[in-house]
Amino acid sequence: MAACSTRRAPMLEIDGLTARYGRAQILNGVSLTLGRNEVVALLGRNGAGKSTTMKSVMGLVRQTGGSIRLDGTNILGRASHLICRAGIGYVPEDRRIFGELTVEENLEVGRRPAREGAPHWSADHLFQLFPNLAERRQNLGKQLSGGEQQMLSIARTLMGNPALVLLDEPSEGIAPVIVEQMANVISELKREGLSVLLSEQNLHFAREVSDRAYIIEKGTMRYEGDFADLDARPEVSAQYLAV
Numbered sequence: 093m094a095a096c097s098t099r100r101a102p103m104l105e106i107d108g109l110t111a112r113y114g115r116a117q118i119l120n121g122v123s124l125t126l127g128r129n130e131v132v133a134l135l136g137r138n139g140a141g142k143s144t145t146m147k148s149v150m151g152l153v154r155q156t157g158g159s160i161r162l163d164g165t166n167i168l169g170r171a172s173h174l175i176c177r178a179g180i181g182y183v184p185e186d187r188r189i190f191g192e193l194t195v196e197e198n199l200e201v202g203r204r205p206a207r208e209g210a211p212h213w214s215a216d217h218l219f220q221l222f223p224n225l226a227e228r229r230q231n232l233g234k235q236l237s238g239g240e241q242q243m244l245s246i247a248r249t250l251m252g253n254p255a256l257v258l259l260d261e262p263s264e265g266i267a268p269v270i271v272e273q274m275a276n277v278i279s280e281l282k283r284e285g286l287s288v289l290l291s292e293q294n295l296h297f298a299r300e301v302s303d304r305a306y307i308i309e310k311g312t313m314r315y316e317g318d319f320a321d322l323d324a325r326p327e328v329s330a331q332y333l334a335v
């Protein structure tokens with residue numbers, strides 16, 4: 093009798109991805125796997141290709157080859173809104189919130205129907221997770237600090253009930269106390285059952301919240317492993333990260 097495999101596909105599987113901006117080849121065959129309910133860090137210096145990898149997953153840059161599978165289905169070439177609808181939430185580096193809308197209204201804009209197999213978020217639940225936003229729920233987006241805007245950007249994405257979230261440098265440019273809160277939020281997302289791909293330059297932050305790491309440099313993967321292994325090979329961090 094044929095063996096029946098019960099193995100489920102990984103949440104996200106990027107294989108041999110190549111992408112370009114105009115004539116410039118930026119990703120040279122990037123491969124990365126994110127398991128269900130895993131938090132994985134994509135580390136690298138400025139300009140290494142972290143954002144481009146995330147934008148490729150979201151269908152926002154021109155991919156020239158490879159495959160991107162979400163739960164076993166190839167999504168490469170799909171329109172961005174369909175990729176969101178398939179269950180991927182994307183929080184870009186530049187915090188796209190609506191400055192003229194209140195915190196509550198920003199959350200409403202992000203509301204989508206509940207999704208099977210993904211945590212369901214309400215505004216009340218999110219205000220528990222982000223107490224700073226709860227205090228400022230009637231404030232306009234433009235009145236928030238950079239860190240609060242970053243939190244709001246994440247909260248609004250969660251209102252779409254994604255199964256997987258791409259966070260592009262969530263700790264960048266925010267006050268240390270907010271970075272600590274951000275780490276707690278990511279740990280809570282994992283507890284809620286989400287899968288998270290996190291782009292980071294901050295190794296300390298990434299280590300605190302992630303299960304494993306990849307390091308990218310010049311559009312090529314240079315390392316894949318856990319943080320204990322990375323710590324045992326300081327030459328890798330020295331070569332590819334700004335530590």
Ligand SMILES: Nc1ncnc2c1ncn2[C@@H]1O[C@H](COP(=O)(O)OP(=O)(O)OP(=O)(O)O)[C@@H](O)[C@H]1O
Binds near residue numbers: 113136144
């Ligand atoms: N719109 C664009 N047009 C042309 N080149 C771009 C564009 N966006 C990024 N690049 C180039 O692509 C390369 C990878 O950039 P990317 O933004 O993916 O890096 P990153 O690792 O996310 O770093 P950062 O922390 O600076 O965002 C860089 O050389 C960058 O200059």
